[in-house]
Amino acid sequence: MTYQWLLPEFIEDLLPREAWKLELARRGLLDLFHSPKFDLVIPPMLEYVESLQLDAGHDMDLLTFRLVDQLSGRQLGIRADMTLQAARIDAHGMNHTGVNRLCYAGSALHTRPAGLNASRELFQVGAEIYGVDGLSADLEIQELMLEALRLTGLDRVTLDVGHVGLFRSLAQWASLDNRSESQWFEVLQNKDIPALKAMAQGLAPEYGRVLARLPELNGPARVLEEARDLLPDTTDIRKALDDLASVASHFSERVPINFDLAELRGYHYHSGLVFAAYAPGCADAVARGGRYDEIGKVFGRARAATGFSLDLRELLRFLPEA
Numbered sequence: 001m002t003y004q005w006l007l008p009e010f011i012e013d014l015l016p017r018e019a020w021k022l023e024l025a026r027r028g029l030l031d032l033f034h035s036p037k038f039d040l041v042i043p044p045m046l047e048y049v050e051s052l053q054l055d056a057g058h059d060m061d062l063l064t065f066r067l068v069d070q071l072s073g074r075q076l077g078i079r080a081d082m083t084l085q086a087a088r089i090d091a092h093g094m095n096h097t098g099v100n101r102l103c104y105a106g107s108a109l110h111t112r113p114a115g116l117n118a119s120r121e122l123f124q125v126g127a128e129i130y131g132v133d134g135l136s137a138d139l140e141i142q143e144l145m146l147e148a149l150r151l152t153g154l155d156r157v158t159l160d161v162g163h164v165g166l167f168r169s170l171a172q173w174a175s176l177d178n179r180s181e182s183q184w185f186e187v188l189q190n191k192d193i194p195a196l197k198a199m200a201q202g203l204a205p206e207y208g209r210v211l212a213r214l215p216e217l218n219g220p221a222r223v224l225e226e227a228r229d230l231l232p233d234t235t236d237i238r239k240a241l242d243d244l245a246s247v248a249s250h251f252s253e254r255v256p257i258n259f260d261l262a263e264l265r266g267y268h269y270h271s272g273l274v275f276a277a278y279a280p281g282c283a284d285a286v287a288r289g290g291r292y293d294e295i296g297k298v299f300g301r302a303r304a305a306t307g308f309s310l311d312l313r314e315l316l317r318f319l320p321e322a
Contacts, residue, residue: 020322126309162263
């Protein structure tokens with residue numbers, strides 16, 4: 001017997017009450033973005049699959065649904081994230097040479113859910129700034145993210161901040177080859193302390209000691225001073241720690257901040273500060289963002305970029321009633 005009313009697993013309807021909550025939140029967020037002059041873009045759901053991935057085998061590539069185009073015979077992908085699409089629009093659709101601020105709101109699909117109760121259909125809302133190579137844009141986008149969360153009903157959040165450039169600089173300092181760097185990346189992401197200690201044995205003591213202790217640099221602003229004592233005093237590392245200290249100073253007394261110097265989420269495309277917002281009662285981040293200056297490179301036009309996004313479906317229980 002065929003049950004034609006059944007939906008695929010982790011796919012669901014939004015009935016009137018929740019549909020109106022999401023729609024009003026969408027309108028409110030786009031009004032918020034429009035106020036500081038972010039331009040709205042609406043990318044297509046379908047693109048050639050190579051336009052939706054940075055490198056084969058990475059997380060976003062594995063989350064992308066694929067199908068064959070009946071017109072061209074080429075492989076198409078259903079977007080799993082809108083960030084790369086915004087970068088394509090900045091690089092070719094608008095081709096700005098100055099500062100470009102873009103925002104977007106729309107559905108995205110994942111091949112598998114992010115958690116036990118998560119939907120495979122996201123409603124992604126986000127904002128990006130292109131063409132500003134400096135901390136001012138990172139702080140602006142973090143302020144906008146926090147204001148967006150307040151608008152959705154989340155006014156008690158903790159900001160979690162890291163910097164992927166730290167590990168890149170350490171890998172270069174320790175002369176890690178690509179294979180070794182990937183192995184260290186995996187164990188750092190998993191916070192696998194026994195594996196870290198075992199891998200440290202294969203390096204010179206001064207290198208292994210520093211890399212193995214990287215997950216310990218996790219906590220309030222004082223960990224930045226601990227990092228200055230532990231990490232080598234190279235130009236790139238000093239600059240990264242200075243940027244993190246500026247974030248701590250900017251949000252001092254306003255937002256609780258946690259620094260995690262072993263946070264490598266988005267390592268394959270982020271290039272600097274990475275940040276996420278956490279709220280009471282939520283096991284995962286309610287919004288994420290960071291700097292990704294190289295993201296436009298796949299479209300032939302890499303330039304400074306930073307942004308954030310959130311999933312309104314995941315925030316439905318916090319949204320104000322319609």
